Amino acid sequence: xxxxxxxxxxxxxxxxxxxxxxxxxxxxxxxxxxxxxxxxxxxxxxxxxxxxxxxxxxxxxxxxxxxxxxxxxxxxxxxxxxxxxxxxxxxxxxxxxxxxxxxxxxxxxxxxxxxxxxxxxxxxxxxxxxxxxxxxxxxxxxxxxxxxxxxxxxxxxxxxxxxxxxxxxxxxxxxxxxxxxxxxxxxxxxxxxxxxxxxxxxxxxxxxxxxxxxxxxxxxxxxxxxxxxxxxxxxxxxxxxxxxxxxxxxxxxxxxxxxxxxxxxxxxxxxxxxxxxxxxxxxxxxxxxxxxxxxxxxxxxxxxxxxxxxxxxxxxxxxxxxxxxx
Amino acid sequence: xxxxxxxxxxxxxxxxxxxxxxxxxxxxxxxxxxxxxxxxxxxxxxxxxxxxxxxxxxxxxxxxxxxxxxxxxxxxxxxxxxxxxxxxxxxxxxxxxxxxxxxxxxxxxxxxxxxxxxxxxxxxxxxxxxxxxxxxxxxxxxxxxxxxxxxxxxxxxxxxxxxxxxxxxxxxxxxxxxxxxxxxxxxxxxxxxxxxxxxxxxxxxxxxxxxxxxxxxxxxxxxxxxxxxxxxxxxxxxxxxxxxxxxxxxxxxxxxxxxxxxxxxxxxxxxxxxxxxxxxxxxxxxxxxxxxxxxxxxxxxxxxxxxxxxxxxxxxxxxxxxxxxxxxxxxxxxxxxxxxxxxxxxxxxxxxxxxxxxxxxxxxxxxxxxxxxxxxxxxxxxxx
Numbered sequence: 072x073x074x075x076x077x078x079x080x081x082x083x084x085x086x087x088x089x090x091x092x093x094x095x096x097x098x099x100x101x102x103x104x105x106x107x108x109x110x111x112x113x114x115x116x117x118x119x120x121x122x123x124x125x126x127x128x129x130x131x132x133x134x135x136x137x138x139x140x141x142x143x144x145x146x147x148x149x150x151x152x153x154x155x156x157x158x159x160x161x162x163x164x165x166x167x168x169x170x171x172x173x174x175x176x177x178x179x180x181x182x183x184x185x186x187x188x189x190x191x192x193x194x195x196x197x198x199x200x201x202x203x204x205x206x207x208x209x210x211x212x213x214x215x216x217x218x219x220x221x222x223x224x225x226x227x228x229x230x231x232x233x234x235x236x237x238x239x240x241x242x243x244x245x246x247x248x249x250x251x252x253x254x255x256x257x258x259x260x261x262x263x264x265x266x267x268x269x270x271x272x273x274x275x276x277x278x279x280x281x282x283x284x285x286x287x288x289x290x291x292x293x294x295x296x297x298x299x300x301x302x303x304x305x306x307x308x309x310x311x312x313x314x315x316x317x318x319x320x321x322x323x324x325x326x327x328x329x330x331x332x333x334x335x336x337x338x339x340x341x342x343x344x345x346x347x348x349x350x351x352x353x354x355x356x357x358x359x360x361x362x363x364x365x366x367x368x369x370x371x372x373x374x375x376x377x378x379x380x381x382x383x384x385x386x387x388x389x390x391x392x393x394x395x396x397x
Numbered sequence: 398x399x400x401x402x403x404x405x406x407x408x409x410x411x412x413x414x415x416x417x418x419x420x421x422x423x424x425x426x427x428x429x430x431x432x433x434x435x436x437x438x439x440x441x442x443x444x445x446x447x448x449x450x451x452x453x454x455x456x457x458x459x460x461x462x463x464x465x466x467x468x469x470x471x472x473x474x475x476x477x478x479x480x481x482x483x484x485x486x487x488x489x490x491x492x493x494x495x496x497x498x499x500x501x502x503x504x505x506x507x508x509x510x511x512x513x514x515x516x517x518x519x520x521x522x523x524x525x526x527x528x529x530x531x532x533x534x535x536x537x538x539x540x541x542x543x544x545x546x547x548x549x550x551x552x553x554x555x556x557x558x559x560x561x562x563x564x565x566x567x568x569x570x571x572x573x574x575x576x577x578x579x580x581x582x583x584x585x586x587x588x589x590x591x592x593x594x595x596x597x598x599x600x601x602x603x604x605x606x607x608x609x610x611x612x613x614x615x616x617x618x619x620x621x622x623x624x625x626x627x628x629x630x631x632x633x634x635x636x637x638x639x640x641x642x643x644x645x646x647x648x649x650x651x652x653x654x655x656x657x658x659x660x661x662x663x664x665x666x667x668x669x670x671x672x673x674x675x676x677x678x679x680x681x682x683x684x685x686x687x688x689x690x691x692x693x694x695x696x697x698x699x700x701x702x703x704x705x706x707x708x709x710x711x712x713x714x715x716x717x718x719x720x721x722x723x724x725x726x727x728x729x730x731x732x733x734x735x736x737x738x739x740x741x742x743x744x745x746x747x748x749x750x751x752x753x754x755x756x757x758x759x760x761x762x763x764x765x766x767x768x769x770x771x772x773x774x775x776x777x778x779x780x781x
Contacts, residue, residue, distance in 0.1 A: 124568060130598055135557055135591035142507075142561020145546070146569070166588070169551045170558070173535070177547050180752035181539035214753050214761070238755035266759065313759035 073259035080113050080250035082224040083189075085258070086231035087114065087151065091121050097235060098143060100127045100136055101153030101189075110155055111191055111250055133163035140186050141171055149185045149235060157192040157244075158201025158371075164209070171240045172215030183238040187231075192220075193284045193334050194381055195248035197374040204371050205335035210242045211312035211344075218312040219265060220244035222286035224254030226309060229262035237265070244311075246284035268315035270322060274304035277328035277394055280319055280345060282308040285332045285382060292387040303391065311341050319345065320352045327358040328394045332382050337365040359397035364390045427625045427639050429671055432646040435699040437707025445650040451714035457498060457645050458709060459723055461490040461702050464514040466727040467523045470734045471513075471530070475680045479738050480530040484511045488643070488675035491701030492608045494518060495648025496576065496670070499656055503544065503573040505566075507559035510548040511608075512578050519545040523730075524737040533744050553579055553586035556605060560592045560665075563601035567662075574659035575603045576652075582613025584629070585621045593633040593665070602659035604652065605630075605667045608642060610674035615687035630667035642672025643701040673699070746772060 077085065090097045099114055099121075105128035108115030118126040129136050133154060140150035154160045160167075167188065174184055194203035211218045217239050221227040227245070234241040263269065271286065272293050279289040286307045293303035306322050308314060323329045329349055331342035342363035349361055364382045372380045430445050449457075468486050475483040486493060489511070497518025500506065508515055516526055521543050528534040529548060536547035549555040559577030566573055583589055584607060596603050609626055611618055622629075630637030636658075640651040648670055655666035673696035677684050684693075709715040750765040 130591070130594050132591040132594060134588055135560075135595050138554065138557025138588060138591065139561030139564060139595050142558040142563070143565045144561075145540070145558065146562045146565025148565055148568070162587075165551065166554065166557065170549075170554050174547070175755055176752045177534075177536040178540060178752075179534065179537055180755070182541065183755050217754070217758065239758075313761075315759070 074255055074257045076253050077224045077228075077256050078251045078253050079221070079224050079227045079246070080111055082228040082254070082256050083113050083231050083245065084115055084117070085256070086228045087117060088120075089258070090151070090232060090235045091117065091125060094149060094235075096148045098125050098127060098148050098150045099153070100129055100140055100150050102129055102131055102136070102155050104128060104153050109153060111247065113189075113191075113245070113250075114153065133159055133161075134166050137163040137166040137171060137186070137188065141166065141174070141184065144184050144186050145182060151187040151189060151235060154188060154190045156198075156202045157190055157204040157206055160188075160190055160206065163188075167210070167216070167240075167242070168213050172213050175239070176215060184240045185235070185238050186240045187234045187243050188240070189243045189245060191247035191250070192244045193246050193248060194371060194377045195284065197377070199374070200371070203377065205333065205366065207242070207244055207311050208335055208340050211341065216240055216242055216312060217266070217310070218242045218244065219310045220246060220283035221309065222246065222249065222281075222283055222307050224252070225256050225260075228256045228258065229260070230265055230309070233262065233265040244283060249284055249287065252287070266310040266313050266315060268309055268318035269307045270304060270318070271307045272303065272305040274302040275326060276302045277330065277391055278304045278306060278319070278322040278326045279330050279332060279387065279391070280306045280308055281332040282311060282341075283334075285334060288382060288384060288387060289332055292384050292391065295384060295388060296391055301391065301395065314341075314345065314348075316345075316348050316352065319349055323349055323353045324356045327356050329357070329361045330364060330387070330390045330394055331361065332364045332387055332390075333366075334381055335366055336368050337363045338368045340365055359394040362390045362394050427627070429639050429641040430647045430651050431641040431644050432650060433644045433704055433708055435643070435704050437704045437711060439708060439712070442647070442650075445647065445654060447646050447650045447653070449646070454705070454709060454714050455719060457494055457649070458702070458705050458715070459726075460494040460498065460514070460517060461645060461705065462723055462727055463730055464490050464494065464517050465702060466731055467517070467734055468513055470731040471527060472676070472680065474527075474735065474738050475530070480527060481532050482530050482679050482681060484530075484679045485674070485676040486511050486513050488673045488696065488701070489608055489610055490514055491645035491705075492606075492642040492648050492670035492672045495645040496606050496652040496668070499649050499652035500576065501573065501656075503571070504656065505544045505546070505559075505562055505573065505575045507546045507555040507562070507575065507577045508548055509552070509555065509578050509580060509583065510550050511580075512548070515578065516545055519543040521545050524734055524741075527734070527738055528741065531738060531741055533741055553583035553588040553592075555579070556583070556589050556592035557595070559603050560596045560601050563596065563603035563659075564599050566602055567600070572660045573602070574656045575601075576606050576656075577603060578606050578608065580613060581607065581609040581611065581618050581621050581626060582616060583607075584626055593630070593635075593667070596665040597634045600662065600664040602662070603665045604655040604659055605665060606652065607667065607669045608672055609669050610642075610672050612674055612678065612684070612688065614678040614682055617688075625669070627667055627669035630665075635665045635667065637667035637669065639669045639671055642670030643696075643699045643704070645701055645705055
């Protein structure tokens with residue numbers, strides 16, 4: 072059946088399965104990805120069907136996971152590694168930034184590093200410390216890496232296919248609080264390009280740009296604003312490196328207002344980059360400064376405070392009102 | 398645990414080293430595998446041996462001499478301002494040539510940044526090693542053309558790459574092996590411990606070849622470890638062995654045995670080549686500030702090249718003509734390296750944007766175009 076209704080976690084699971092069936096060089100690696108099927112069950116069933124040679128439960132050592140994946144990639148494999156949670160990626164950050172990102176360039180293009188690093192990220196699930204962070208800007212800042220995040224099941228399926236097929240290292244941020252959101256996945260479709268943004272709601276008064284878990288919040292905000300007679304366009308960025316600035320620019324040239332929404336801290340975040348570039352490109356189109364809604368310059372708070380920290384409907388609508396007031 | 402070797406299949410004679418095996422050891426100093434004393438006397442070891450023809454012995458000597466000559470030339474070129482930096486291997490020729498000549502062509506090497514002698518054994522043109530030190534690239538050679546990976550500057554990172562590569566070798570069902578080179582300082586890094594763990598858990602065909610050259614820039618080994626380095630392997634569940642790193646024959650024998658073990662599917666080995674970096678860590682530091690002259694003098698008496706020469710001469714394996722010819726060859730190499738470095742072109746400015754991504758990246762394309770336009774603005778002004 073070509074079209075299925077799947078939760079995001081299952082869509083990724085199906086995508087990994089297809090990739091493994093298609094290419095015997097695709098490997099899954101990570102902590103608990105085997106018999107358990109991952110703490111979010113994203114790799115559920117793969118161990119049973121592909122065996123321990125291809126679905127590799129690893130020692131609890133993130134640098135080791137990424138470092139050995141680099142070696143396997145150099146040997147011709149295409150490892151897809153799972154970092155169990157966002158805040159656990161930092162032991163592997165050195166391998167990702169100093170090795171994975173740069174090796175292709177250092178070899179003057181003679182070797183390729185087709186490694187996908189999957190990271191369930193973001194908050195909203197009431198987790199303990201280090202389980203709710205959004206470190207995407209730290210990776211997008213590094214040349215040699217590509218950074219993407221799907222917001223729905225169809226993208227989760229197709230973007231994972233494309234990430235695995237890419238010869239570049241890709242950091243694949245999975246919005247963990249959306250893992251159980253269902254959506255239609257057409258496995259026979261012709262997917263859009265991995266790094267193209269998509270307008271997920273048309274509007275004429277203001278553009279909301281988001282990616283990953285915040286796309287849903289922005290769509291809800293746009294629907295609420297509609298009731299007040301405001302027409303809000305929502306652009307799902309899908310890729311944080313590269314960023315499809317052309318799509319954002321085209322939208323802003325129509326709506327003349329832009330609010331960027333993400334869970335990550337606003338300071339030095341993706342919103343800062345988008346605001347700067349769009350101001351440069353659209354200065355004479357803008358009716359208001361580009362506004363940003365996101366996390367604070369504070370450690371991700373304990374779970375009982377995360378609703379205050381995370382951008383929700385009201386904070387997005389507040390920014391919309393501030394923009395429209397100019 | 399010890400490493401099996403072909404020699405080990407013979408009945409064991411004694412666990413003690415045979416007489417004449419070198420200097421007296423204190424209780425705190427572990428035994429070294431040694432086949433050639435600092436005086437150039439051939440000795441036996443119960444577990445390791447090599448059987449080499451006179452021609453092969455001369456070959457090892459030639460490798461060490463030419464490697465030292467190359468290294469000296471590079472050091473001189475740095476002093477002349479032709480290289481921004483050089484990491485000399487002076488004193489470590491036996492460790493590198495001995496281990497390097499133990500390898501088969503289909504084995505794969507992951508070096509740190511000082512393995513000029515291993516690169517020599519792999520057939521990498523030595524002038525290729527100088528690009529990164531001159532500042533024209535960050536590596537530049539194709540790792541797959543000689544199965545010799547790029548130099549890795551972040552300490553110990555490559556031990557994980559080697560382990561992953563070896564896991565791939567095992568998955569492929571191949572019987573080649575992988576060698577990860579690193580130093581005593583790198584042994585303190587978490588990545589090295591993780592590489593030990595992964596290689597043991599997956600029984601990866603990898604040999605960890607640590608050149609313990611006693612100093613990590615100015616940090617002595619006392620700042621890296623409280624037990625002899627090779628003993629660490631035991632805690633990870635694989636054998637470790639300490640070899641006289643200034644004895645090319647012992648390094649060859651021990652590495653061969655470790656590689657054979659890996660090929661048999663018996664997993665990793667840690668080889669600690671106990672050696673000495675006679676020069677500075679790199680041309681940027683000054684060892685006179687942190688270590689005593691007497692220490693270097695004591696190690697000079699164990700020089701790997703002099704001891705093999707003494708053996709070659711005493712055993713009648715090489716005549717004066719051989720040494721003279723080698724001297725000429727050595728000078729020719731030095732001249733070739735000198736000329737190659739000076740002729741090395743600076744990269745084109747646009748190279749900044751080359752090979753960042755295999756599949757392209759919109760931002761790189763945009764910045765490349767901006768940079769090209771900026772560059773062109775100068776030539777337009779001059780030319781028109």
